[in-house]
Amino acid sequence: MNKSHHRETYIGQSALTQTRRDFLATSASGLGGVALTTLLAEDGLFDQSTTNPMAPRKPHFAPKAKACIFIFMAGAPSHIDLFDPKPVLNKRHGQSLPREILDKARFAFIKPDTAVLQGSKRTFKPYGQSGMEFSDYVPHLGGVADDILMVRSMFSEEFNHHPGQLLMQCGASRFGLPTTGSWLTYGLGSESKNLPGYVVLTAGRGSSGGTTLWQSGYLPSTYEGVLFRSQGEPVLNLDNPKGLPATLQRQGLDTLRKINQDRYEKIRDPEIASRIASYELASRMQTAAPELIDLSREKKTTLEAYGVNRAEPKEIGGRGKQGSTYQDFARNCLMARRLVERGVRCINIVHASWDHHSNLDPELKYNAGAVDQPIAALIGDLKQRGLLDSTMVVWGSEFGRTPLGENRGGRKMNTGRDHHPFCFTMLMAGGGLKGGHVYGRSDDIGWGIEENPVHPNDLHATMLHCFGLNHERLTYRHQGLDMRLTGVAGNVIKDWLA
Numbered sequence: 001m002n003k004s005h006h007r008e009t010y011i012g013q014s015a016l017t018q019t020r021r022d023f024l025a026t027s028a029s030g031l032g033g034v035a036l037t038t039l040l041a042e043d044g045l046f047d048q049s050t051t052n053p054m055a056p057r058k059p060h061f062a063p064k065a066k067a068c069i070f071i072f073m074a075g076a077p078s079h080i081d082l083f084d085p086k087p088v089l090n091k092r093h094g095q096s097l098p099r100e101i102l103d104k105a106r107f108a109f110i111k112p113d114t115a116v117l118q119g120s121k122r123t124f125k126p127y128g129q130s131g132m133e134f135s136d137y138v139p140h141l142g143g144v145a146d147d148i149l150m151v152r153s154m155f156s157e158e159f160n161h162h163p164g165q166l167l168m169q170c171g172a173s174r175f176g177l178p179t180t181g182s183w184l185t186y187g188l189g190s191e192s193k194n195l196p197g198y199v200v201l202t203a204g205r206g207s208s209g210g211t212t213l214w215q216s217g218y219l220p221s222t223y224e225g226v227l228f229r230s231q232g233e234p235v236l237n238l239d240n241p242k243g244l245p246a247t248l249q250r251q252g253l254d255t256l257r258k259i260n261q262d263r264y265e266k267i268r269d270p271e272i273a274s275r276i277a278s279y280e281l282a283s284r285m286q287t288a289a290p291e292l293i294d295l296s297r298e299k300k301t302t303l304e305a306y307g308v309n310r311a312e313p314k315e316i317g318g319r320g321k322q323g324s325t326y327q328d329f330a331r332n333c334l335m336a337r338r339l340v341e342r343g344v345r346c347i348n349i350v351h352a353s354w355d356h357h358s359n360l361d362p363e364l365k366y367n368a369g370a371v372d373q374p375i376a377a378l379i380g381d382l383k384q385r386g387l388l389d390s391t392m393v394v395w396g397s398e399f400g401r402t403p404l405g406e407n408r409g410g411r412k413m414n415t416g417r418d419h420h421p422f423c424f425t426m427l428m429a430g431g432g433l434k435g436g437h438v439y440g441r442s443d444d445i446g447w448g449i450e451e452n453p454v455h456p457n458d459l460h461a462t463m464l465h466c467f468g469l470n471h472e473r474l475t476y477r478h479q480g481l482d483m484r485l486t487g488v489a490g491n492v493i494k495d496w497l498a
Helices: 020-025 031-042 087-091 161-170 180-188 210-214 246-267 270-293 300-306 325-341 360-384 456-466
Strands: 006-011 014-019 067-074 124-127 132-135 148-154 198-204 226-228 346-352 391-396 400-405 417-420 424-429 437-439 449-451 476-478 481-483
Touching (some): 067 180, 067 325, 067 360, 161 210, 180 456, 210 346, 226 270, 325 346, 346 360, 391 456
Parallel strands (some): 067 346, 198 346
Antiparallel strands (some): 124 132, 400 417
């Protein structure tokens, strides 16, 4: 055993780091205990996950899901132009809403006194045996309708981007909280030894929330998302400088580890233990990460299905375009499947921005075109490989878009939509969830919810349930409180479960 090896023990849901010296010295954990532990482990009576903070850990009960791919459309897509057809809204195009409705609403930019309803130019049709309706902008998603759970009754309290994104990712709109991916890796660890348990992929412009959307918060930094790139150097500064021999790098890592270990033994800061583990993981990633992003061994039909080599549309890209967005997003979806195959627990794919206050139709067409084919291909690919039942795919955002036309001063009237937290749509697939099922109902114009409202805390509670985790028991002691992803709220939605 290496002298700087450290051991993680768990008391409840909290981690206490124990050094090798302590492990060998204490009477309760001496060499006789090692022998006993080995025998118990061979008989399946000892959970070895306590020796490694990222080792796979047993859930509270039998899970359906083992991996999560959360595709986050930062900026808020228009639910009434993609997933929730509203013929009544089209008939009422140009009309005003009653004053009692407008007086209760908060808007980011709309001026209520002159705001009018704006119908959708999109056409919808049913798909699959379920007859689930999708707009003409997302036909590929329609092609996998029978694998999708469509939730048309999401709501939020937040009407601005960053607070809404924090609520959707962290369970509350405050800084310094762990994200869903951090909670999943904290609760379950990861089956990947050479890649992080929580990987982040991005395309388009940066989101309003930035790195706060994959932070570990008060959890140890081991559980923070690691930002990968789909081309070039997988992780910035991962490659060795030119001319640095592998033996010299190893000596440097050993020296850093000794310094960190000596410091840890003096002050017992768990972040130092995380730092040691991070250096060692980075060393292993220098081989694993380049292999991950090398798609040369993928079949040509697979690359074509995801649209990896698609050309950028000639028309405007607008808010969702940054570089080769179409190819970047397609590669991200294919990489997500490859990450799942390599045992990574959680993958976030973030695409921004869908913040269409103006120029809605052409820019929404661009964004939808960027994500529609790759996401549908991802769901179909996972299913074909027998991975969809154990992989939860989530498509969502911080809120929706208002059925009122944007009438902000200084802009052409009613070419976009404002922020709308009162009602929006999310899609889910796999991981123990029902496919071909529509849950919840919005009103005739897509303003509010008429049936089965769903808060992000309910979403998170149900997601954790599919992973075999009780959201009330998955806690971490912080500043004297047992913190959890769902706070004091959240209900498991049994109707979603297959």
